[in-house]
Amino acid sequence: xxxxxxxxTVGQVVLGRRLQELRDAAGLTREQAARVLRVTSxxxxxxxxxxxxxxxxxxxxxxxxxxxxxxxxxxFVHLAEEANEPGWWQRFHDVxxxxxxxxxxxxxxxxxxxxxxxxxxxxxxxxEDYARAVLRSGTVGQTGAEAIERHVSLRMARQELxxxxxxxxxxxxxxxxxxxxxxxxxxxxxxxxLDKLLEYTERDRVTVQxxxxxxxxxxxxxxxxxLFRFAEPELPDMVYTEYLTGALYLDSxxxxxxxxxxxxxxxxxxxxxxxxRKLLRECRHTY
Numbered sequence: 001x002x003x004x005x006x007x008x009t010v011g012q013v014v015l016g017r018r019l020q021e022l023r024d025a026a027g028l029t030r031e032q033a034a035r036v037l038r039v040t041s042x043x044x045x046x047x048x049x050x051x052x053x054x055x056x057x058x059x060x061x062x063x064x065x066x067x068x069x070x071x072x073x074x075x076f077v078h079l080a081e082e083a084n085e086p087g088w089w090q091r092f093h094d095v096x097x098x099x100x101x102x103x104x105x106x107x108x109x110x111x112x113x114x115x116x117x118x119x120x121x122x123x124x125x126x127x128e129d130y131a132r133a134v135l136r137s138g139t140v141g142q143t144g145a146e147a148i149e150r151h152v153s154l155r156m157a158r159q160e161l162x163x164x165x166x167x168x169x170x171x172x173x174x175x176x177x178x179x180x181x182x183x184x185x186x187x188x189x190x191x192x193x194l195d196k197l198l199e200y201t202e203r204d205r206v207t208v209q210x211x212x213x214x215x216x217x218x219x220x221x222x223x224x225x226x227l228f229r230f231a232e233p234e235l236p237d238m239v240y241t242e243y244l245t246g247a248l249y250l251d252s253x254x255x256x257x258x259x260x261x262x263x264x265x266x267x268x269x270x271x272x273x274x275x276x277r278k279l280l281r282e283c284r285h286t287y
Contacts, residue, residue, distance in 0.1 A: 008050035008102060010109035011083025014235050015076065016050040019062060023048075026066040036065050054080040092154040102249060103226075103240050108161055110168045112229040114263050116220045118175040120183070121193055123155050124162060125172070125200055125208075130193040131155045133183040162206065171207040173220075173263070173270050179210065179283040187287040194284040201277050209270040210279050218269055219262045227259055 008016075023033055023044075030048075034041040037058055044062075046052045059080050063073045107113065107124075115122055120134050135148045161167060182190050200206045211218060225241035239250040239259045250256060271279060 008105070009083050009085075010105045010230070010232075010235065011079060012050040012054060014232050015054060015080055015083055016048045017235070018076070019059070020048040022063070022066040022068060028066070033062060033065065037061060053084050056080060092150060092157075097246075100247065103247070104158060106228045106238060106240070107158065107168075109230055109232075109235075110228040111231045112169050113171070113226060114229075115170075115172045115224070115226040116174075116263065116266065117172060117178060117224045118221070119178065119181075119224065121174065121178055121197065122170075122172050124159055124170060125197060125206075126155060126159075127189075127193050127196050128152055128156060129186075129189045130183060133189055137183070162203075167205050169205045169207070171209075171267075173209045173211055173266050175211050176213050176279070179279065180286075182287065190287040191284055194280050194287075198277060198280050198284075201273060201280070207273060208276055209267065209273065210276045211266060211270045212279070215269050215271075218266050220266050225259060227256070227263060 023030070030041040030044045033044045037043070039058075043052075043058075047054060047058065056077060059077060060073065063076060068076070113124075120126075121130060123131070126134070131152050132148060135151050162170065179194065184190070197208060201208050223241055223243065225239055228238045228240070230237075236251050236253070237256045237260070239256050241248050241250070250259070270276075
């Protein structure tokens with residue numbers, strides 16, 4: 001049995017798309033490109049869709065076939081070598097679901113992350129004790145003590161993203177339920193979590209808003225989702241949404257546009273940042 005391949009890095013996704021663009025510009029089909037490499041067209045398709053690592057000899061032959069200049073080829077090959085390097089999160093492969101690996105890669109490459117979370121504080125903003133309580137509830141399907149601690153470590157490592165000088169703008173909308181549903185019988189768990197959220201509301205590159213009960217239903221009342229926007233022009237906005245045993249990654253313009261419109265409506269209807277701070281303080285006193 002072949003070894004399981006890790007989820008693609010964002011670099012592989014970007015370069016795969018670029019390979020497809022160069023092939024299209026050269027007026028070649030996948031079948032024609034495959035004949036040059038003496039492989040099946042499925043191999044070319046998988047490279048373009050980042051379903052396999054970018055084999056450097058294949059990349060060099062394809063770029064030459066597509067008429068790419070030597071200087072651009074050298075840059076592309078360098079980027080491909082970097083993209084093929086496993087992400088830091090691969091050290092958590094024992095507990096990281098296949099369908100979530102790409103999310104961590106997208107998260108680390110995005111310049112803007114907009115999220116809607118109806119059930120829990122988003123992972124990037126959780127305290128260790130809150131994360132541990134959520135994971136103990138069985139939401140990840142692995143409730144062993146060792147697996148839970150590995151998940152907590154991964155979640156805390158992801159939060160280093162917000163400490164980078166080039167940290168993305170994280171903009172989250174959470175349901176009021178998130179503030180009022182305790183995840184632990186220990187009141188300090190929720191108090192510390194709400195304190196942490198209050199601290200994050202003071203950061204320039206973090207925006208937190210609450211969708212209040214009083215505001216009624218809104219168009220996003222289905223499932224949690226995140227929208228990623230990137231600096232790389234080759235990579236379009238992407239939407240991630242999950243269900244109990246997996247996730248979907250959407251990048252078609254029509255689907256992304258709907259999610260973006262919903263987020264805009266929700267943002268307008270949700271509590272302002274100042275009102276959100278007030279709600280956080282009020283909820284803190286109930287625990």
